[in-house]
Amino acid sequence: MGTLSYTATMSIDGYVADADGDFQWSGPDDEVFGLHVERMGAVSTEVLGRNTYQLMRYWETGDDSWGGLEREFARRWRGLKLVVASSTLAPGDVVSDRVRLVADLSTDELAGIVRDAPGEVEIFGPTTAAAAIRAGMVTDFRVFVVPKIVGGGLRALPGDVRLDLELVEHRVFGNGTAFLHHRSR
Secondary structure, eight states: OOEEEEEEEEETTSEEEETTSOOGGGOOOHHHHHHHHHHGGGEEEEEEEHHHHHHHGGGGSOOTTOOHHHHHHHHHHHTSEEEEEOSSOOGGGOSOTTEEEESSOOHHHHHHHHHHOSSEEEEESHHHHHHHHHTTOOOEEEEEEESOOOOSEEESSOTTOOOOEEEEEEEEOTTSOEEEEEEEO
16 A cells, blocks of 8 residues: 655745746756655555646657756666646556556545555656545655745645654755645644
8 A cells, every 4th residue: 555645846925837938947956856766665656636747748858958967867767656636638648558548536546546555656747636635545744845946837836735744854956945744643
C-alpha cells in the first residue's frame, strides 16, 4: 500500500504561477534540482492533470544538451506509472503505455490508486491535488519556497483547508530557496 504526497514549488506569497500563468521564475538551479532527482527515488506513481502532463512530456525524450542530473531525472521519470486526470485528452494523446487516463479523478479513484501502489504516489499540480488535500488524503507535503513575491496567480494550496502538520525535514539552498517537508499528524 502506498502513501500520497504533494509537491509544489511556490513563491513566498503562495503561488505556483503568477497572474499571467508564468512559472519560469520558479526554475530550480542544480542544487535544488538535485533534491528533486533524489526525492523521485521513493515515487512509484505520479498523478497529474492534463497541463502538467503535457509540460512533463519533455522528460520522455532525450536531449543532447542534458547534463547528468537531467538524464537521471528523465530516467527516473520514465520509470514511473503515470495517471493523468483529463476529460479532454484521448488515448492517442499519451506517449507511453505506462500512462493511464482518468476522465474524472474522484477521491475514491485516487484512494484505489494509492492503495494499489508499491510506494509513494505523488499528486502533482494544485488543481489536481485540491480535492485530495481537502479530503485529508495527502500525508506528506513537500514545498519548495522560492524567494519571490508574485502578487497573485494560481495558489499552491486550496484556501479553504485546515490541516495540522508537523515539520519533518527542511533545508535552505544557496539560491535562497527553502525546502519544507511536512507530514500530517
